[in-house]
Amino acid sequence: MLTRELLVIGAGPAGLAAAIEAAKNGVKDILVCDLNMKAGGQLFKQIHKFFGSKEHNAGVRGIDQGVQMLKEAEELGIEIWLNSAVVGFFGDKIACIEQGQPDGTKKIVYMQPKTIVIATGAQENVVRFKGWTTPGVMGAGAAQTMINVNRVQPGKNIVMLGTGNVGLIVSYQLMQAGCNVVCIVEAAPGIGGYGVHASKVSRAGVPIYCSHTIKEVKGDGPDGRVSEVTIIGLDEKWQPIEGTEKTFEADTVTLAAGLKPVSDLVKLQDIEIVFNNAFGWVPVHNDKMQTTAKGIYVAGDTTGSEEANTAMEEGKLAGVSVAEELGYITMDEAKDQRDQIWDRLRGLRTGPFGEKRAIAKVVQMGKFPVD
């Protein structure tokens, strides 16, 4: 059976930061696995400047941050397997990996690493309305991946559901890629994301319908593709008001209704999970990012969806803790490093959006058993 000092699952900002920080602190023989064709996770679709979280990388674009991290990982000799999904866990930390081969086929390999960091990110929530499975209805992040990473439009005329930051930013980016955003629909009475992002799309002439939702999507386009979208007004109890329908021609609907952690792997090991309103089901962890299973750490969206900056900081925490567990640094050295990272994390979790997450994190960590 293969072995490693550290196996990182997921090469997004959290996983890469964990691998880099562990390597910097002396950990050798590190492997990062990712099921995607490229490393970097969601970073390479973030072509906007980072949300204005204080001095912390604000103004840096995710894509540039991604290039920087990949360079660092390479310089530190970190091995990355792409097209390689971790599909299961057995016994004591035995990972089953579907390893991508150069000819495009997959080979199953087993690995028992000394430590593991699970950084598998998040996936987009779905919203159910009549016709939600029609081809052309997709996640906003999926549309973002198509235009910014794959450089192809997902469609021409797009209705966006959701005015959180992802909905607003992706709407703007779709326009930058030459698509027409027909309108943005929001069930709440007000816009969810930052005002700056909302005014950017409004100035570009995109109507935003608050207190509205999608009633029905028709699939009369070629091959059953989306042809028409009907929206409807909602009253203060979020109930549809008959007679307020509006119908638009569109070939694509993008859903920006939040993210939920990808935590299947977490559930396969004996790791305690907990539900909270901010994040959904998430693994319990402590301030070292250690889970309730020895030697297994978590970081990034897997532990509750936030943003790239917080994912990186959590990754760093996990990397430092792995180095400590493997005996490369002392308890005091590890604590010093973690204290600094926690200062930055607290800075990032401020403001109207961050505070809610800060509180949820405290609760999540509070569930960690004390010995």
Next chain:
Amino acid sequence: MCMRVTDHIILGHDDTSKMIEITVDGKKIPAKEGEPILAALLAQDIMVNRYTVKRNEPRGLFCGIGQCTDCAMIVDGRANVRTCITPAVEGMVVETQHGYGIQEV
């Protein structure tokens, strides 16, 4: 018609110099070397990847990052290949998947 985003205000010019050919349901289409199969299909306005097992309903791209399996197709005879995370290779044969994609013998 979906289009490639060749010129972009932030990302600049996209290199489309290395084009290859793949076959989709018997028809030859161009693909950028190494791009996901799904991207090559979208560039040709092909949105449906598979039909569901029970109701035979069309499905297309939903997550784009290998999490949902809505983009599964038969690639070089193998069923259930997620086309959003599988690179296009010269001469590849791609087919729309019906149900589980198991071929009758």
